[in-house]
Amino acid sequence: MPGTFEPLPGGGAAVALDDVEISIIRSLAVQLLELIGPGPAEDAAADPLAELFAEGPSEPPSDPVLRRLFPDAYGGPDQPQGDGREAAERRSHSAEFRRYTENDLRAGKRENALAVVHSLNELSPQGEGGAVLKLSPQESRRWLGALNDLRLAIGSRLEIDAEDEADELYTLPDEDPRKPMVMAYLWLGGLQETLISTLLP
Template identity: 30%
Template structure:
């Protein structure tokens, strides 16, 4: 992958890069997996009469049992965030209510971000030209993929290095690659004061 670069100005700004065919296939596969588990989460949500009458979607009231989904859809409140709310029942009720109301909207936003990546990926590799709004959705989708892969690898806040012959070494390499792609994209989005000649000098 080449670095991301910013071109144009105003409404004509585009965030551009180039991906190899295998990079596109890898990213599309991971995005499709995220889409699948999020869609399954929506489909398994309980249905109630109030939701049907008002048209307001409601979701699960309990956190996902799956580790990956749990990383993508964490609880809104943790007791350590507000020490005075330590009762387990209060925390459960609060999280359940917040999750039921907000989880469908959160999943919809994640699916929209995933769809944007799939729609803008060149299937056989090649150039990518994103609007700033599309680039923001790319960032969101890349975050979700990294969260899912991090859950599988057991990555937390501590740095982790794996030996080359470790069974999960290849997955860790993909995680690191995603981190670079995302980091370069953030830099391109934030660098609106850079001139085109400056971007060209770092390619």
């Protein structure tokens, strides 16, 4: 089980993590939470109808990681823009879509990252520094979402645009300053892949 998720009888997944791995995942999840930003203020109006129709931002985030986590719904910077009218329509549709969806997307990503932090905080140490993390099916899906977001964030910092570009990361020399981030990216990919396999019928 070390380093890989395995299915639990009756559903869910388990993985053995040592103290260093627990610390790395927790730290990355906390950084992701800081990047996504806080939720609605505590003193915000408690009108559920108002919250339902609350508008989000209409412009893409300036941070490249946030742009990867919250991409434009109607094309991106690499897509051919077409004539001026087509480009203007695409920007208008993207802004409208973002205005009414980004708040919910941020809330979902925030909840996933928080679920990761909470489940790690609740772990009981076992043996020589480490613990076995056991997740319910619902917790597994939250972890899967958070792992995906963490890999997107790290991939953006490493300027990985496609999965085949990640193959080059295996050949980086140890002295390359990107090496620790690359190792985290590849390790999280392994966790993500084995967690997906536990959710398949």
